[in-house]
Amino acid sequence: MDLFADQAHEAMPLAPGACWLPGFALPNMAALWSCLQHHLSIYPAQQMMTPMGHLMSVNTSSMGTWGWVSGPQGYGYSAHNPATQQPWPAIPAVILQLAANAAEKAGYLKFVPDSCLINIYTPGSKMGLHQDKDEQDFSQPIVSVSIGLPATFLFGGAQRGDKAVRIPLQHGDVVVWGGESRRYYHGVAAIRPNQHPLTGNLRINLTLRKAK
Ligand code: MD6
Ligand code: FE
16 A cells, blocks of 8 residues: 555645645546647647747647747737647647646636647756736636656746745646736746656646636
8 A cells, every 4th residue: 555645646835826736647647648649749849939039948839729829929829820820729628627626626616728838848948937927817727737857846926036936846746826826926947858758858848727
């Protein structure tokens, strides 16, 4: 008997309205991974440009009614893949259910995301501290699912200068933030070179949101 099996799913509070759910996605990982591989074979991840004209260090794809896109016009949500002008595919049921279950565990009932951003990190990829504020409805939380290589997630406060805690995210971990922490600054430290049995040298992050 694994005495720690339950503890693996204990919610760890991070801030008001925010929690870390270690290993929460592991029971669904096989189904999640097969959906993702299928998706990425049809909608390959692209390197987007920031509005300042810099290439982002992550590669990005999307599912859902709204895909998160970045380019010279700015950041935001688009119903169309900028590479093909085609709509994004629906978010698979296994991902919708996982997001709703994680949100509920964090205290947010009936979370129905309409956007699933897929970020693919290679060693050295990172994401600077930022707020998620391109969405219309800040009453809904953000659910972030980590797959593959570990990452240090930086979770700060309402002000850019607030001290950020460093959260060592592992394969299968989920972070949910909403309520007071919905607009807190967050980011991802540079990924260290390593190998993961499922993803090789990649970290894949799914970010589920209600965009509109
Ligand atoms: C992550 N991504 O990839 C976290 N936020 O682990 C984000 O926080 C994020 O990729 C807003 C817009 C795009 C993003
Ligand atoms: Fe973000």
